[in-house]
Each structure stands twice: as C-alpha cells, then as structure tokens.
Amino acid sequence: MWRYILRRLAQAVLVIFGVLLLVFVIMQLTGDPASLMLPPDSPAEDIQRVRIMYGLDRPLYVQFVRFLFGDIGTREAGRTVRTFASGGGWLEVPVKPRGGVIRGDFGESLRYREQPALGVVLERFPRSLELMAAAFLYAVLLSLVFGLLCALRPATLLDQGIRVLAILGQSMPSFWLGLLLILVFAVWLGWLPAMGSGTWWHLVMPAITLGSLSLARNTRLVRSGMLDVLNEDYVRTARAKGLTERLVVAKHALKNTAIPLVTLWGLDVGVLFGGAVITESIFAWPGTGRLVIESVTRRDFPVVQAAVFFIALIFVLVNLVVDLVYGWLDPRVRVGR
C-alpha cells in the first residue's frame, strides 16, 4: 500500500509541476506582460522600468525559476538595474522581490492594485465551495435515490420515466438549463431570486444548474451498477438466507455499487469546477468561476494564472484522495498497477 501511495504522490507532484509550466507558458503567450500593467501608449521608458522591476528582462528560464521559487538562492532581490532615462543620464531601477509560487505568490492583481493575485482568488473561493457543495449533494443524493428506484423496479413506467429524464439531463447544456430556471422561477413565477447570493434561496437555482449534468450521469450509473450487483451470487445468497429485501439492498448491494462511484464522484469535482465558471456567470454568483471570466475579459492575467493553478491543484488533490481511497477499498487496484 505504501508503494502505491508514494507512486501516486510522485505522479501528483509531477502533474502539478506540469500545470505550473503550462500556466507560465500561457502567461508568456500573452505578449509583453509589462505593457498590460501600464496604460496604453505609455512611453518606452516606463515599459522598460516595469520590465526591470518585475524581472521580465531576464531570460525565460530565470523567470520560470523565479516564478516557482521566488528569490530563494538567487541574487535577484534588492538588485538595482541602471537604464537610460529619457531626459538623459541614468535611472536606477530596483528589482521587486518575488515570493514565488512555492510561497503562494503569483504577483499582484492588475485590476485590484496592490492585492496579491492568489489572495483575490482565495477570497472568492468559499462562495464557490458553498455552491459546489450544494450541487454535489443534490447530484449525489438524488442520483442514489433515482438510481435505486430504477434498479429495484426495472422496466416499469417509473424506471423508464427516470431514464428518459436522465438522457435529457445529459443532453441539456447547463447554461440553458440555468436560463430556463430563471425564466420560470424568477421571471414568470417570481418565487426565487434570479441573481446574486446571500440567502439559501439564492443557492437553489445555481445548485440545480450546476449539479444536473452529474445527477443525470450518476443516475444512469447507479442504476446499471445496482442492476449488475443485484444479479451477483452473494446477493442471491443473502436473499436465500432469508434477509429482508431492505437489508439485502442496504448492506450487500449498495456497498458494492458504491465502490466504482467513488471514482466518479472525484471526476464530478472537475465537472463542477468547470461548470461553476459558467453557472456563476449566469447567476452573478461571486465565486472563483466568475472571477476567472471577469479576469479574462479584463486581462488580469496574474489572477487568471492563480485561479487556473488553484483549481487544477484542488482537482489533482481530490483525484489523488479518490485514487487512494479506491486503492484502499479495492486491493486489486494497488496490486494490479
């Protein structure tokens, strides 16, 4: 088991390094970051000054190392660079110290001046977490109920109805579902607030919008998983020894259906993060997802970098935990690899 854990940990570290490299490369592709920090038509002297301050005049590999580790072990911090001043003579420009990703420093937000980019992301995260938790609970609990109902009464009207709904749910783009919910429950009926956050009522439509895709997919999988398990020998044995149907389902069948679902729930976290970007924009929900879109449209790249990294990090960690739990639940996984 330890070897399995270590191998998965090493893999996760490698992936996170790759994510950082990608995030760094994406920033490089934006062109000259210095020009983004200044108003358009700034004089060349100002641009040069900003480039030196933020170390953008250094070779790429130096920039990447500083991006990761900051000024640890380098002589960059406190360094001053002499550059030509437009009025003649020299200008001494101090290089700004950098903490590096390792200390959570993604630079300052270009939009919220003086605020660290990661801080801006973390400030918004609890709201996203709230929304995702609600969507996750909605999807997982209802999918268990619907999946079980279907599996216990296969080929009935109820089963067929739920299956049709699940197929429709899988095909429905979440942002359209969100618009329809707003139209019906906010515009026509006036029951729920269309936008914003603050009360439990605000959470209802965004959570349904965000969770429905997972709900539809999980319902189908709970159903087919449960149907498979109900045909297994150990379930027949359990029935044969006279257990009530309720006990057979709860103690024997459900437990074994749950194992493959654990992986799926891990993947759901990724789906929810991706979906949150869209859902939060529709409902003006002040979370990380909406922050990503706002930052993209306002070209606040440090915040985009920090947010993208943060989301990928959480996703990697969740999948790591899922894999470890899976390895613990199913010994074949850790031996087989």
Next chain:
Amino acid sequence: MGELWHSLRRGKAACLGAAILLVMVLSAVLAPVVAPHDPLQAEITKRLRPPVWREKGAAENLLGSDQLGRDVLSRTIYGSRVSLMVGIIAVLISGILGVVLGMVSAFQGGRLDALIMRIADVQLAFPFILLAIAVVAVVGGGLLNVILILGVTGWVSYARVVRSQVLSVKEKEYVEAARALGSRSLVLIFRQILPNVMTPVIVLATFNVASYMVAEASLTFLGLGVQPAIPSWGIMLADGREYMRAGWWMAVFPGLALMLTVLSINLVGDWLREYLDPRLRHTE
C-alpha cells in the same frame, strides 16, 4: 450496410436520434433555402415579436423576432451551421492528433511514451472548459480560434484509448503473422492495427461532437467564442438572457435546438457503441 440499417431500425431511441440529427444536418446544409429570412437582416419595427401562436405574433416570424427585429427561426437554422461545423472540425483535429500521438506512444514506448502520457495527465488536471477559457484569454476568441482550441485540447482521450488498444492489438497473432510475413511497419499499422483500434475512437468522436458543440456555445455565451456578427446559438442565448422578461423566445428556441442536436448525437452514439462493440454494453 444492410445489417447496420436493420440494427438502427430496431432501436427506437437511436432511430429518433438519427431522424433529429438528419433534420439538423439538412437544415444546416440547406440553410439558405429553408430559412425564411436573412439571419442578419434587422427590422427595428418588428423587434421583439412573439412566436406566431402568441398574441401579437405574426406568420412572418414563426418563432418570433429578437431585439433588432431579426427572425429567430432563421437565426436558429443558420446557427446550426456554426455548431455542427465547430463540432465536426474540432473532433477531426483532436481525433487525428490523438490517434497519431496514441500510436506513437504505443509503438515507440520508453521516454517518448512517458512524456506523451505525462502531458496527457497534466492536461487532464484542468477541467476542459477552464483550459479552453485560459487559452482563449491569451489567443483571443473567434470562430477559427475556438475550433483550434477545442481541437488541440481534446486529443487526450483519443490518445489514451488508442494507446491501450494498440498495446493489446500489437501482440495479437494476426499482427505477429503479418510481421513474420514481412509486412513493412506502415503497412502493418494501416492494414492490421488501425482498423482494429478505430471502434472506440469512432464512438468517442461521436460523443465529442456533442460536447464540443456545447463547449463552443458555452464559450460564445460567455463572450469568449464566436464573434457576435455570426449567427450562432451561443450568441442568441447570450442576447436572449438580456431580454428574458420581454422576449423569452429569444433564449428558449436556440437552446432547444442545441439540446435536441446534442440529444440526437448522444442517442446515436449510445446505439453506435452497442452496435460496434457489444462487449461495451454495460460500460459508461
């Protein structure tokens, strides 16, 4: 072909899916013929007309008109062009890229294999739409960029499937036999191996057409995709969102068209999966 037709006719859901899909594809191809109006023609006097069955509706605009008086039906019909085009071209790009990288990975093995698979792991660490948004942020939106971004970022699932298939097919007796008979590597790949790994690729590609269509509409809806000048479902939904109170039809019909198209592709995909490989019947 006869067998394929027979199997399709037996599955009611697949039949329904194929029929809807056929209508969608035909209307996209024949848009200039079937659309009653020019999708870009604005007539401000006819703005926000409700659908024909509502009070104040007019036969001229069956599904109503938008905030500039453009015909919703015509725009929905033309919108299918963008959606289908993005879905199909992006799938072709990601499919070819993924198949090639998967084959290279499986055949070369060693460091190249490890590198390709680690890149795949890194890419899977991002929710798909987030990665697309991050790249759009840098290179900008627009129809061509969206197609390229979806195409290039979508290769991972194909590469993984092809790699594992090739690894198992490579050791099969018929490949050994062909190799023993002196087939050259390329002939071996195209004649013996590729046809045997294509089944899951085709199924995956079918489902991906639908996911790319939704991804494009989502990006466009967020203002990061296709330019507003081109009639597309994402743009129509974004417009519709602003006019929920005054013109609900603006958001309902393009969304319905998108959902029906995605549904039809999913139904056909489900059927295709079972038809091509009965062993996959219970996997999702």
